[in-house]
Amino acid sequence: EVQLVESGGGLVQPGGSLRLSCAASGFTFSSYAMNWVRQAPGKGLEWVSYISSRSTTMYYADSVKGRFTISRDNAKNSLYLQMNSLRDEDTAVYYCARGEDSGSFDNWGQGTLVTVSS
């Protein structure tokens, strides 16, 4: 069974940093591209970032470009999102999702809440 478990969320002040992790199991992690998608409280889904299976290609939403960095460690079956210069509008539940940059995200984690507030 495919499992994706996010961690690392919490309360952080504006301008601060946070690193999210996503632990994958139940499939060959190194064979799949991965993504981060977020959802602000009571709002819709927003794609954040994509990384190819071997980390050769990364894409970012304009709203996070230059502030967030996606990475992965295939030996540890883990996906990461380094978030710097956090803003109030980055407050959201962050999901990791398996799938290609076409948007066919076939498996999602349960999400981790990031709250940016002073």
Add this chain to the structure above:
Amino acid sequence: QSVLTQPASVSGSPGQSITISCAGTSSDVGGYNFVSWFQQHPGKAPKLMIYDVSNRPSGVSNRFSGSKSGNTASLTISGLQAEDEADYYCSSYTSRSSVVFGGGTKLTVL
């Protein structure tokens, strides 16, 4: 403001069919056959229902179908059931190598 436009809400009675539209541009929906649809129940993670415009993942009921005409994609749910009540989101690949979502549609089963 979402790039893809969906109706805020739709409703239908059990057994009926409903269609949710997803309007984009030639730079996203109209330019690629990479439209997906997701179902999200309150407090839960999204679930992929349709990918690549009209393909259903294994395990998804054949009551769910997708299509596209020009810059607008559609999700049709036939034989509505109470458990279909949820939020539905469309997404599309874009010419800027990104993925965009619609604003979401709340489906109410009357």
